[in-house]
Amino acid sequence: MRQFRETLYRWIFTVLAFASLLFLTGIVLTLFRESLPFLVSHEFFDTVLGLYWYPTYDPADFGMLPLITASFVVTLGAMVVCIPVGVGTALFLHELASASQRAVLKPLIEILAGIPSIIYGFFGMIIVAPFIQNLLGVPTGLNAFTASLILGIMATPTVASLAEDALSFVPRSFREASLALGANRWQTLTRVVVPAAGSGISTAIILGIGRAVGETMVVLMVAGGAAVIPDSIFDPVRPMTATIAAEMGETVMGSVHYSAIFTIGLILFFITLAINIVAEIISRRFRLKLGLGR
Amino acid sequence: MQVRNAGCFTRIFSCLLFLLVLVPVVSCSDPEARNTLTIKGSTTVLPVVQIGAEVFMDRNPWAVISVQGGGSGVGIASLIDRTTRIATSSREIKAEEIERARAAGVHPYETIVAMDGIAVTVNPSNPTDNLTTEQIRDIYTGKVSNWRELGGPDREIVVISRDSSSGTFEAFEKLALDGLRVRPDALVTASNQVVNTTVAQAPGAIGYLGYGYLSDRVKAVSVDGVGPSGETIRSGRYPLARPLYLYTDGKPAGEAKRYIDFLTQEEGQRLVQEQGFIPVRQGGRLSGQWYEPQGKSRIFPAASCGESDSPFARPPQRTRRRIENRRPALP
Numbered sequence: 001m002r003q004f005r006e007t008l009y010r011w012i013f014t015v016l017a018f019a020s021l022l023f024l025t026g027i028v029l030t031l032f033r034e035s036l037p038f039l040v041s042h043e044f045f046d047t048v049l050g051l052y053w054y055p056t057y058d059p060a061d062f063g064m065l066p067l068i069t070a071s072f073v074v075t076l077g078a079m080v081v082c083i084p085v086g087v088g089t090a091l092f093l094h095e096l097a098s099a100s101q102r103a104v105l106k107p108l109i110e111i112l113a114g115i116p117s118i119i120y121g122f123f124g125m126i127i128v129a130p131f132i133q134n135l136l137g138v139p140t141g142l143n144a145f146t147a148s149l150i151l152g153i154m155a156t157p158t159v160a161s162l163a164e165d166a167l168s169f170v171p172r173s174f175r176e177a178s179l180a181l182g183a184n185r186w187q188t189l190t191r192v193v194v195p196a197a198g199s200g201i202s203t204a205i206i207l208g209i210g211r212a213v214g215e216t217m218v219v220l221m222v223a224g225g226a227a228v229i230p231d232s233i234f235d236p237v238r239p240m241t242a243t244i245a246a247e248m249g250e251t252v253m254g255s256v257h258y259s260a261i262f263t264i265g266l267i268l269f270f271i272t273l274a275i276n277i278v279a280e281i282i283s284r285r286f287r288l289k290l291g292l293g294r
Numbered sequence: 295m296q297v298r299n300a301g302c303f304t305r306i307f308s309c310l311l312f313l314l315v316l317v318p319v320v321s322c323s324d325p326e327a328r329n330t331l332t333i334k335g336s337t338t339v340l341p342v343v344q345i346g347a348e349v350f351m352d353r354n355p356w357a358v359i360s361v362q363g364g365g366s367g368v369g370i371a372s373l374i375d376r377t378t379r380i381a382t383s384s385r386e387i388k389a390e391e392i393e394r395a396r397a398a399g400v401h402p403y404e405t406i407v408a409m410d411g412i413a414v415t416v417n418p419s420n421p422t423d424n425l426t427t428e429q430i431r432d433i434y435t436g437k438v439s440n441w442r443e444l445g446g447p448d449r450e451i452v453v454i455s456r457d458s459s460s461g462t463f464e465a466f467e468k469l470a471l472d473g474l475r476v477r478p479d480a481l482v483t484a485s486n487q488v489v490n491t492t493v494a495q496a497p498g499a500i501g502y503l504g505y506g507y508l509s510d511r512v513k514a515v516s517v518d519g520v521g522p523s524g525e526t527i528r529s530g531r532y533p534l535a536r537p538l539y540l541y542t543d544g545k546p547a548g549e550a551k552r553y554i555d556f557l558t559q560e561e562g563q564r565l566v567q568e569q570g571f572i573p574v575r576q577g578g579r580l581s582g583q584w585y586e587p588q589g590k591s592r593i594f595p596a597a598s599c600g601e602s603d604s605p606f607a608r609p610p611q612r613t614r615r616r617i618e619n620r621r622p623a624l625p
Binding site: 052053054055056057058066125126129130133139140141142220221224225226227228235236238245246247249251252253254255 | 364365367368370371374388390391394450452457458463464473475478479480481482483484488491492495496498499
């Protein structure tokens with residue numbers, strides 16, 4: 001009986017574990033199948049480097065460069081915000097915070113991570129965008145800068161908590177050895193602890209990038225949505241995710257436009273895949289370096 | 295330990311069993327099985343069919359109507375793959391959609407449920423009260439980029455458009471832009487409400503949106519000297535007016551017919567008006583157009599509002615009060 005139950009559970013969980021593989025395969029196949037008509041009928045590099053996104057006109061233009069650029073600009077901007085704030089938060093939590101400060105800060109950061117992205121979007125659109133518009137005198141607050149700011153705030157908890165984990169993985173012996181050699185607290189932190197946790201912190205940052213690249217609701221609401229390569233960070237932009245979300249609902253299913261949207265999805269999928277692979281490689285290196293093995 | 299593990303597994307197992315039991319229950323709720331009438335499509339038409347469905351269900355307790363948004367394209371696609379009985383659309387069905395429908399053995403039948411005007415809005419601080427269609431076209435194509443060039447203050451024009459696949463955009467493009475391309479650096483927003491918010495926030499902004507979504511926070515300019523109002527939109531004098539459509543597979547029958555009849559007659563049209571749209575006609579059912587498999591032309595061309603012989607340009611038989619009751623604006 002016990003043997004039977006064990007076999008049964010083993011099967012159930014094997015099936016459950018492979019279910020996610022099944023979903024992944026299904027998603028990849030769907031992306032490929034739906035974008036195939038577009039990839040067949042349009043030169044891929046002409047599209048990726050095309051400057052104009054006019055999918056519903058006749059003749060239509062499917063230049064995706066403005067969309068791809070927008071995603072990169074907004075993500076880079078988000079990194080400028082979330083790396084200092086996120087890593088700084090992690091260092092503070094790990095090195096300086098008293099137990100009571102940690103007890104307050106950690107749950108608060110987790111709450112920040114749990115806020116639905118549409119709330120960030122609302123906040124950005126109603127509060128931050130008009131504020132930036134008045135403060136800087138730009139024609140509209142719905143631009144790459146505001147979107148970067150909000151995305152950066154959104155990605156901060158991811159970076160902060162992963163970087164904090166990385167710091168706490170540094171063996172106590174490293175720190176003790178450094179202090180024993182006469183290094184002060186600052187030297188120990190900058191020359192021993194942070195370098196040792198370096199790849200872990202990089203992984204945290206890369207996963208934060210992944211969060212920013214794939215974020216949809218915030219950029220849809222706050223980035224302005226102009227499909228043009230921005231001259232400055234204060235120009236409205238239209239990232240890939242926002243394009244998919246905005247146009248999927250109204251397009252004719254099975255049309256070239258529909259297929260083009262799936263092609264954007266495919267490109268986005270490969271970008272996030274690359275980000276995850278890089279994160280995995282760095283994190284593996286980090287574990288080996290500290291002798292934690294696998 | 296053994297016991298605790300077993301308990302935990304039993305719990306997970308019972309959860310799985312529960313899910314298995316749930317699946318057939320969920321799959322029972324497909325449209326035909328319980329005589330549910332599903333309506334799906336344009337977010338512009340949504341408030342009308344929604345309130346219509348509520349009142350209709352109130353009158354007919356046995357009726358079950360499910361209303362969903364998603365967009366005109368989604369609605370028509372759902373009609374074609376038969377996941378909805380009525381598709382709502384803020385644009386005419388496209389030739390390629392008719393093609394696909396025919397291939398699937400579906401024959402879209404068109405009913406016009408209301409008229410909608412596209413209001414052109416500017417920030418309240420903007421002194422401009424009137425724009426010609428030509429000026430609007432120049433602004434949207436990028437020929438003009440400062441209000442000074444139109445006799446206003448020296449202020450950069452912030453052009454706000456809608457997604458190129460939204461029904462409002464398509465109607466605006468056809469009615470105001472003559473199919474010309476909107477300047478690529480125009481802000482693109484995802485909904486009528488966002489247009490309101492953005493125009494209200496940016497002093498140099500210009501936007502357009504469905505008449506029913508006009509809020510007090512923005513100023514609607516008149517176009518070619520005609521301000522948007524119930525009268526001017528219905529009579530076709532206002533240049534930027536469009537019909538809103540319901541599509542069914544073949545002539546509406548059964549529950550769908552009862553619902554559409556309700557919506558296009560006296561009481562339904564009063565609801566249309568309460569939602570800020572313009573009633574098409576008083577009483578009586580509108581005749582729709584049957585798409586023959588060979589593909590005949592239709593009775594209602596979308597951009598024919600200026601023609602006096604078009605059915606929805608007919609003056610109302612009884613004068614109606616000007617519409618005051620607009621759809622309340624969301625934040």
